Amino acid sequence: MDAFLSKLESMLSASGRRVSSYTTSSAIAGDSALAILRVNGRKLLCVGASSENALLPAFQGEVVVGDGGVVKCCPLTHENAVALRASVPWTAPVSLRHRRTTIGCGDRLGVATPGHIRAVREYDAAPVLAQQSIRELTLTGRTYENVVDDVTFLVLQEGYTDGYGADGDHLKTLVDIDTAVDAGMAMITLDLTEKMNAAAEKWGEAQVCEAFEALGERVCSRIMDTYADQVFDVCGEVVTIDALEAKRCAVMYLRAMDFSREAYDLLKKRRGDAFDLEISIDETEAPTLPAHHLFIIRELLYRDIIVSSLAPRFIGEFQKAIDYIGDLAEFERQFRVHCAISHAHGEYKISIHSGSDKFSAYPIIGKHTNLRVHVKTAGTSWLEAVRAIAAADPDLYRRMHAMAFEVLPEALKLYHITPDLGRIPVLETVSDADLPGLMDQDDARQLVHVTYGGLLADEKISSAFFARLDADEEVYYDFLVKHFVHHLEELGLNPKSD
Numbered sequence: 313m314d315a316f317l318s319k320l321e322s323m324l325s326a327s328g329r330r331v332s333s334y335t336t337s338s339a340i341a342g343d344s345a346l347a348i349l350r351v352n353g354r355k356l357l358c359v360g361a362s363s364e365n366a367l368l369p370a371f372q373g374e375v376v377v378g379d380g381g382v383v384k385c386c387p388l389t390h391e392n393a394v395a396l397r398a399s400v401p402w403t404a405p406v407s408l409r410h411r412r413t414t415i416g417c418g419d420r421l422g423v424a425t426p427g428h429i430r431a432v433r434e435y436d437a438a439p440v441l442a443q444q445s446i447r448e449l450t451l452t453g454r455t456y457e458n459v460v461d462d463v464t465f466l467v468l469q470e471g472y473t474d475g476y477g478a479d480g481d482h483l484k485t486l487v488d489i490d491t492a493v494d495a496g497m498a499m500i501t502l503d504l505t506e507k508m509n510a511a512a513e514k515w516g517e518a519q520v521c522e523a524f525e526a527l528g529e530r531v532c533s534r535i536m537d538t539y540a541d542q543v544f545d546v547c548g549e550v551v552t553i554d555a556l557e558a559k560r561c562a563v564m565y566l567r568a569m570d571f572s573r574e575a576y577d578l579l580k581k582r583r584g585d586a587f588d589l590e591i592s593i594d595e596t597e598a599p600t601l602p603a604h605h606l607f608i609i610r611e612l613l614y615r616d617i618i619v620s621s622l623a624p625r626f627i628g629e630f631q632k633a634i635d636y637i638g639d640l641a642e643f644e645r646q647f648r649v650h651c652a653i654s655h656a657h658g659e660y661k662i663s664i665h666s667g668s669d670k671f672s673a674y675p676i677i678g679k680h681t682n683l684r685v686h687v688k689t690a691g692t693s694w695l696e697a698v699r700a701i702a703a704a705d706p707d708l709y710r711r712m713h714a715m716a717f718e719v720l721p722e723a724l725k726l727y728h729i730t731p732d733l734g735r736i737p738v739l740e741t742v743s744d745a746d747l748p749g750l751m752d753q754d755d756a757r758q759l760v761h762v763t764y765g766g767l768l769a770d771e772k773i774s775s776a777f778f779a780r781l782d783a784d785e786e787v788y789y790d791f792l793v794k795h796f797v798h799h800l801e802e803l804g805l806n807p808k809s810d
């Protein structure tokens with residue numbers, strides 16, 4: 313492979329281009345060899361063969377004829393990403409339902425994948441390298457095609473052949489699911505917030521009973537027979553549901569369960585069995601009671617829905633980018649029951665949303681899930697990008713920091729965080745060398761974490777930011793590896809021995 317890379321390099325250099333290669337990047341498809349190369353400073357997908365006739369026809373680009381072969385230099389477009397996934401299958405997302413530990417590596421910028429791969433590949437875990445919610449798409453001006461395509465090329469750049477996931481995160485409609493699947497996504501996180509009746513959590517008995525009876529005779533008697541006044545022994549933990557709570561669960565969740573079946577049917581139709589469905593009920597005010605979790609998974613199974621993972625809302629606060637806030641002992645007590653319910657119902661993974669940086673909760677999470685868990689991270693990789701900027705371009709960081717304060721009020725309409733801005737050091741008093749350390753200070757972290765939309769919407773900042781990350785990509789990858797290894801170690805994963 314090295315010989316192949318150097319041949320590509322020398323053919324392109326001979327044509328007067330400035331070329332450098334990624335030593336990990338190469339693949340064979342048919343009579344062609346493929347790699348990501350940097351040509352005149354710009355990343356391209358280069359497809360080489362002995363003659364023009366032998367080149368895979370699906371790729372679009374400029375053909376360079378060299379000594380003893382030809383190279384097609386293909387820009388990183390959607391069409392070329394589609395062709396790459398078709399000719400080199402390991403560059404396409406796959407289902408990870410049989411992988412025990414999966415790590416959601418959300419990357420709002422489309423450049424972090426090599427850092428994620430380098431960290432996760434050293435452990436017995438599988439990465440979900442593409443993962444974005446509609447909210448993040450809107451704020452970053454990206455599409456699901458962009459999200460999957462960026463990862464596709466970077467997976468080739470790293471030569472990562474072990475299989476990765478791609479998650480259309482927090483989707484609420486069948487139309488959005490279709491769009492995500494069209495783009496190649498193999499995992500869907502179905503957000504049931506709008507289909508469930510969260511308000512019924514606080515309803516009195518009369519209101520619950522009235523709504524319950526409206527569900528119809530047949531449904532009512534099935535629910536009462538199955539759940540009312542039942543004691544469920546789930547792997548040593550006891551979950552009881554009284555008659556009122558059974559009715560309440562039906563009122564709160566049954567419509568959402570039927571919708572889940574529609575989403576599941578759509579995924580089956582589109583992808584056979586090659587998908588992961590995650591059910592998310594985490595974006596509610598009240599923590600998910602064990603009885604409710606049990607009701608939901610049993611109703612999903614009753615509808616023959618196979619879920620890969622389920623995200624309850626846990627007790628305490630999982631704020632973005634900072635450690636767990638709340639009573640860890642109580643978190644552990646409840647978390648243990650959630651895990652027992654999953655053990656007793658087919659071993660789907662418990663999914664931890666806003667999972668980055670919850671270092672004090674990780675040992676508990678790793679222990680009780682026995683590492684059958686999905687941990688979702690997103691904004692933390694953006695913060696590491698900002699840390700890389702602080703290290704590589706202090707002036708740019710200072711401009712971004714100042715602007716973050718300006719755009720914060722807008723960001724706070726979308727994100728629930730509670731930073732104390734007064735604790736953020738005054739920038740003029742911080743030396744250049746200490747700037748990256750600001751990303752270790754919780755209040756500064758949260759400030760920068762939620763303001764990505766406003767910062768990236770600024771043309772000047774955005775172009776300088778991406779140019780710097782591109783030029784200093786290894787600086788960024790190094791920060792990411794360090795940060796993710798910290799996550800994996802605290803969860804209790806062991807490095808692979810070989």
Ligand SMILES: [Zn+2]
Nearest residue numbers: 592594595665
């Ligand atoms: Zn969530």
